[in-house]
Amino acid sequence: MTSQVKSSQVKSSQIKSNQIKSNQIKSNQIKSNQILSAADIVAMLDHADEKRHCWILLGINCGFDSSDLSGVRREHVQGSFIDLPRPKTGVPRRCSLWPETIAAIAATANETEPIFSSNNKGTPVVVVHSEKKRTDNVIYRWRKCRTTAGIKIGGFSLLRHTHRTITDECEDQPAENYSMGHSQRDMADNYRHRISDERLIVIAHRVRYWLFQKTS
Numbered sequence: 001m002t003s004q005v006k007s008s009q010v011k012s013s014q015i016k017s018n019q020i021k022s023n024q025i026k027s028n029q030i031k032s033n034q035i036l037s038a039a040d041i042v043a044m045l046d047h048a049d050e051k052r053h054c055w056i057l058l059g060i061n062c063g064f065d066s067s068d069l070s071g072v073r074r075e076h077v078q079g080s081f082i083d084l085p086r087p088k089t090g091v092p093r094r095c096s097l098w099p100e101t102i103a104a105i106a107a108t109a110n111e112t113e114p115i116f117s118s119n120n121k122g123t124p125v126v127v128v129h130s131e132k133k134r135t136d137n138v139i140y141r142w143r144k145c146r147t148t149a150g151i152k153i154g155g156f157s158l159l160r161h162t163h164r165t166i167t168d169e170c171e172d173q174p175a176e177n178y179s180m181g182h183s184q185r186d187m188a189d190n191y192r193h194r195i196s197d198e199r200l201i202v203i204a205h206r207v208r209y210w211l212f213q214k215t216s
Contacts, residue, residue: 036159054104055142057101068087069138092178098208125138
């Protein structure tokens, strides 16, 4: 092999390496833009009306998206916990609720089921008309609240992204998956038969401290 060929291969390898590093940097930059800051969330809470305030709390406390909110019924709220399988997958999910979230649910829940609706007739906040069409009043109200608070980025699902990002700092992936309604589907899942409420409380408290700097 000639020195010229070797030099060409080295240059090609360096170019590929630089491209990989560049893509990794871009990927990390994109991911960092897919979460909200604590200041952003607090600003939206301050500008939200009572019902939207509750929705935002459930979004960051439990990682709920708009479809989750649309399916909440009284039977799902059990004291300081909420048990609500993911509507999209049916995967079981249990979340520890903050005192602020419990109070907000009590203050805004409708008499009708589901407890969050778009109007006094009990119309769900998300109505699926067909596979490609749905009416999502959570997203609509979120955009208005976001604009009022002066926040420029992101949809309601960013609360779910933010929740997961902060809970990852607890380094308890099984509990995080259970709280999010994620199924890991690995060998450990076959042998794991319980995740204690104490672990779910730790996760919830970690996000609450990050958001409000409160320990109690």
